[in-house]
Structures are given as structure tokens and as C-alpha cells.
Amino acid sequence: LGMPSVPIKLAERRVSRQIQVGSVPVGGDAPISVQSMTTTRTSDIGATLQQIAELTASGCQIVRVACPTQDDADALPVIARKSQIPVIADIHFQPKYVFAAIDAGCAAVRVNPGNIKQFDDKVKEIAKAASDAGTPIRIGVNAGSLDRRLLQKYGRATPEALVESALWECSLFEEHGFRDIKISVKHNDPVVMVNAYRQLAAQCDYPLHLGVTEAGPAFQGTIKSSVAFGALLSEGIGDTIRVSLSAPPAEEIKVGNQILESLGLRERGLEIVSCPSCGRAQVDVYKLAEEVTAGLTGMDVPLRVAVMGCVVNGPGEAREADLGVASGNGKGQIFVKGEVIKTVPESKIVETLIEEAMKIAEQMEKDGAAS
Numbered sequence: 001l002g003m004p005s006v007p008i009k010l011a012e013r014r015v016s017r018q019i020q021v022g023s024v025p026v027g028g029d030a031p032i033s034v035q036s037m038t039t040t041r042t043s044d045i046g047a048t049l050q051q052i053a054e055l056t057a058s059g060c061q062i063v064r065v066a067c068p069t070q071d072d073a074d075a076l077p078v079i080a081r082k083s084q085i086p087v088i089a090d091i092h093f094q095p096k097y098v099f100a101a102i103d104a105g106c107a108a109v110r111v112n113p114g115n116i117k118q119f120d121d122k123v124k125e126i127a128k129a130a131s132d133a134g135t136p137i138r139i140g141v142n143a144g145s146l147d148r149r150l151l152q153k154y155g156r157a158t159p160e161a162l163v164e165s166a167l168w169e170c171s172l173f174e175e176h177g178f179r180d181i182k183i184s185v186k187h188n189d190p191v192v193m194v195n196a197y198r199q200l201a202a203q204c205d206y207p208l209h210l211g212v213t214e215a216g217p218a219f220q221g222t223i224k225s226s227v228a229f230g231a232l233l234s235e236g237i238g239d240t241i242r243v244s245l246s247a248p249p250a251e252e253i254k255v256g257n258q259i260l261e262s263l264g265l266r267e268r269g270l271e272i273v274s275c276p277s278c279g280r281a282q283v284d285v286y287k288l289a290e291e292v293t294a295g296l297t298g299m300d301v302p303l304r305v306a307v308m309g310c311v312v313n314g315p316g317e318a319r320e321a322d323l324g325v326a327s328g329n330g331k332g333q334i335f336v337k338g339e340v341i342k343t344v345p346e347s348k349i350v351e352t353l354i355e356e357a358m359k360i361a362e363q364m365e366k367d368g369a370a371s
């Protein structure tokens with residue numbers, strides 16, 4: 001008799017209010033969404049829409065576009081209408097672009113009211129326009145652009161300074177009854193960032209957008225974001241994530257989705273579990289894992305495929321995989337759910353795995369259709 005399998009979960013999700021970013025709910029019990037930002041000039045509509053299409057194809061759910069000039073603001077209506085995913089306009093100092101973004105039908109606007117406070121009554125007008133249009137606002141506090149007053153008070157961008165800044169920015173909207181807000185408090189140091197989000201999470205119920213700012217090139221940025229998001233998400237903190245990399249934005253999406261899948265916060269897609277290799281290995285495990293990954297990439301099924309370097313321990317170590325191979329003596333034992341189903345020459349391993357993966361995928365579809 002098998003024991004019923006009880007999914008092991010991380011901590012309960014923090015209770016937050018839910019906002020609606022176009023078609024994507026953020027906060028509450030909504031699935032954690034992954035977002036990125038375009039690197040094109042927003043005024044170049046064709047290039048921006050092309051990049052948004054690439055991001056959408058790689059699994060991006062929300063996209064942000066910068067809006068520093070009037071030409072960019074003029075491009076927003078077409079971009080918002082033609083994008084397959086909700087578009088957030090990122091605005092820094094110019095209230096007129098905030099109104100333009102709301103009128104353009106952007107799904108949300110990122111703006112810090114503290115930056116536009118000097119324009120009399122503009123915060124009130126923005127709160128009204130955003131409220132009338134049902135457009136939420138992200139308040140994004142960054143260590144690099146922290147208010148001078150808070151820098152003086154705290155000496156540097158401490159977690160407390162970031163949180164005080166964010167809550168003060170929120171209060172500027174709250175004064176006008178506007179609470180359709182999500183917040184980020186980004187820092188390039190994951191330790192400061194994690195502490196800032198923890199404190200913020202305890203002091204408000206707004207949904208939180210996680211980000212490590214200026215995280216760096218792909219390798220370093222991936223590690224920094226993974227450890228910081230991992231710490232927070234495993235405590236139930238975080239409603240939408242953006243991995244910042246000095247790399248093409250589609251890379252950010254790959255990393256973001258992988259983080260969520262690794263934490264069991266998103267249904268796993270294809271997962272390759274390969275052994276680290278050791279003195280028992282009878283095949284180049286790294287090369288085989290790469291070939292199997294390349295061969296199966298694009299299969300949109302939640303399959304866990306194991307690539308193991310030896311037949312002695314391989315199938316046993318990979319018992320939880322749906323499908324796998326254990327190599328030895330120029331051959332590959334193909335196994336399904338830990339049972340060896342056939343042995344093929346090394347040159348046939350990849351094609352056999354693809355065939356078997358397709359059979360399992362078909363079966364999954366039939367089972368899904370039957371239930």
C-alpha cells in the first residue's frame with residue numbers, strides 16, 4: 001500500500017491585497033508572476049513590440065517599458081494595444097507622461113509620487129486619473145535613488161530607509177484615497193534587500209514586486225536574485241518578480257521562471273535531473289545532459305528526465321524521475337519511473353528519450369482529457 005503523497009510546501013503566503021495589472025492579478029492568492037523590461041527605445045514601436053513578442057514567447061507575463069521622452073509617451077497607445085501581455089509604463093519625473101500612460105491604456109504605471117510632489121496637486125490628479133481608469137501604480141524605491149532626506153537620516157540606503165521611503169511614497173497616494181498600489185524596495189545587496197522586504201511585508205498589505213537591482217551580468221545576477229528571491233518566497237513574501245540581469249531580457253524570464261519552478265511555486269515544465277558524475281561514470285555526463293536538454297527543449301510537459309552516469313546507482317538515484325537514462329559500456333539503460341524498459345546503444349540514447357518522452361506526454365494528455 002502506497003502512502004498518500006503529501007506535497008511539501010513552503011511557508012504560507014503573506015496575506016496581501018490583490019491588484020489587477022491588465023489581465024494578470026498580482027497579490028492575494030494569485031500565482032506569482034514573472035516580469036521583465038524592454039531594452040529598446042520605446043519610441044521604436046516595431047523593435048519594442050518585437051522584443052515584447054520574444055519575451056512573451058519565453059514566458060514573460062508582464063512587461064515594463066521606459067518612458068523618458070514625449071516620443072516614448074506617444075508610442076504607448078500602440079504598444080499597449082498590440083502587446084500580448086500587460087504593459088507597465090516606467091516614469092520618473094514627468095507627471096504628463098503618467099497621464100499619457102493612463103490614457104494610452106497601459107496596464108499599470110511605475111512612478112514614485114515623491115518625485116513629482118513639487119508639481120502642485122499633481123499627485124492628487126494622478127490618484128484620480130489612475131483610480132478612474134482602474135490603473136494600478138507601482139511605487140519603486142531603489143537604493144540608488146533614495147530620497148536625500150532619508151539618506152541623511154540613515155546615512156545610507158539601509159532596509160529601514162528603503163521601507164520608510166516606500167511607505168511615505170504610499171502615504172502620498174493614500175491621502176487621496178488611492179491604494180491600488182504595489183511596491184518594490186530594491187537594493188543591489190541581497191542581504192539588505194531581503195531585510196527591507198521582510199520589514200515592508202510586516203508593515204503593509206500591498207502586493208510586493210521583488211527585485212535585486214543592478215544584480216550584474218548573467219551569472220552573478222542569477223545567483224544574487226535566486227538567493228534573495230528564494231529566501232523571501234520561501235517565507236511567503238513576494239507577489240511578482242523581476243530578475244535584473246545585464247543580459248537580454250528573455251534571459252531574465254528564464255531565470256525567473258526557473259526560480260519559481262525550483263520552489264514549487266509554479267508547475268514544473270521540463271526538468272533535467274543530471275548526476276554530477278563521479279569516478280563510476282562511464283559516459284561524459286555533462287555532454288549527454290546537454291544533448292538530452294537540447295533534444296527535449298520545447299516539449300511543454302511537466303516531465304522530470306534523469307541523466308545518470310552509471311547503471312550501478314543511476315536508476316535508483318533517479319527513482320523520482322518520470323524517465324531517464326543510466327549509461328554504461330557504451331549503452332544506455334532507459335528507465336521509466338525507476339524501471340528499466342530497454343537498453344540502447346549510446347548513439348540512440350537521445351532519440352529514444354525523445355520517443356519515450358512523447359509517449360508519456362501523450363498519455364498525460366489522455367489522462368488529463370479523461371479526468
Ligand code: SF4
Pocket residue numbers: 275276277278279280281282308309310311312313314317
Ligand atoms: Fe556517480 Fe553513477 Fe551517481 Fe552519476 S549516477 S554520480 S556516475 S554513482
